[in-house]
Amino acid sequence: MTSPAIELRSVRYAWPGSDTPVIDVDHWVVGRGERVFVHGPSGAGKSTLLGLIAGVLVAPGVEVLGTAPSGLRPAARDRFRVDHLGLVFQQFNLIGYLTVADNILLPCRFSKKRRDAAIAAHGSAEGAVSDLMRALDLDPDLAGRSALRLSIGQQQRVALARALIGGPELLLADEPTSALDGERRDAFVDFALARCAELGSTLLFVSHDERLAARFDRRESILALRPARSAA
Numbered sequence: 001m002t003s004p005a006i007e008l009r010s011v012r013y014a015w016p017g018s019d020t021p022v023i024d025v026d027h028w029v030v031g032r033g034e035r036v037f038v039h040g041p042s043g044a045g046k047s048t049l050l051g052l053i054a055g056v057l058v059a060p061g062v063e064v065l066g067t068a069p070s071g072l073r074p075a076a077r078d079r080f081r082v083d084h085l086g087l088v089f090q091q092f093n094l095i096g097y098l099t100v101a102d103n104i105l106l107p108c109r110f111s112k113k114r115r116d117a118a119i120a121a122h123g124s125a126e127g128a129v130s131d132l133m134r135a136l137d138l139d140p141d142l143a144g145r146s147a148l149r150l151s152i153g154q155q156q157r158v159a160l161a162r163a164l165i166g167g168p169e170l171l172l173a174d175e176p177t178s179a180l181d182g183e184r185r186d187a188f189v190d191f192a193l194a195r196c197a198e199l200g201s202t203l204l205f206v207s208h209d210e211r212l213a214a215r216f217d218r219r220e221s222i223l224a225l226r227p228a229r230s231a232a
Contacts (some may be wrong), residue, residue, distance in 0.1 A: 005202035006030040012062040023141040035203040040222030082111040086163030088173040094147040101143040115165025132161040152179040
């Protein structure tokens with residue numbers, strides 16, 4: 001039987017110096033290939049949840065693609081993340097001194113698995129960059145420009161291209177459409193959903209914009225993940 005994409009069992013996480021858990025989950029599962037929308041108010045723990053799943057934050061009881069990040073050394077967690085996960089951060093985390101193309105290629109620089117997958121699907125890693133930019137309505141002439149010379153909306157689409165290159169098994173997206181207008185927001189979400197469906201990848205999409213929820217297989221409130229003892 002295939003293990004879930006994500007499973008949390010008795011996961012408690014509090015910030016250092018605090019006794020109050022930001023994340024308090026008895027049991028939560030996301031199946032492989034599932035597309036899940038998680039919503040909730042600011043400060044409720046949505047980004048913390050993604051950080052635990054990505055292994056950026058560590059707590060016992062988290063299992064991702066059959067692996068427990070808490071059981072890996074830091075370097076092994078980093079390798080696992082770049083090999084298997086695509087991340088779209090709320091603040092994009094683009095590198096200003098690199099070009100748009102080099103930002104998108106970063107996962108392929110650090111992961112042979114992702115680079116080989118990009119080459120197999122697009123003929124070359126650079127071909128994957130071109131195809132993703134075209135699909136996300138990014139002018140190919142932007143490829144050689146500094147990522148920080150782009151508009152906020154363009155930066156978000158570059159961040160999505162970087163997350164998707166090489167076909168990761170799990171895509172984590174943290175408020176990725178907050179700076180997009182309605183038309184580009186819908187195009188962004190539709191592209192992420194379609195590409196994940198094409199690849200068989202799991203998508204966990206965090207947003208406060210509940211208008212997007214109907215496009216997903218399932219919606220979850222971050223507050224509803226907490227057991228009754230912490231609901232107050």
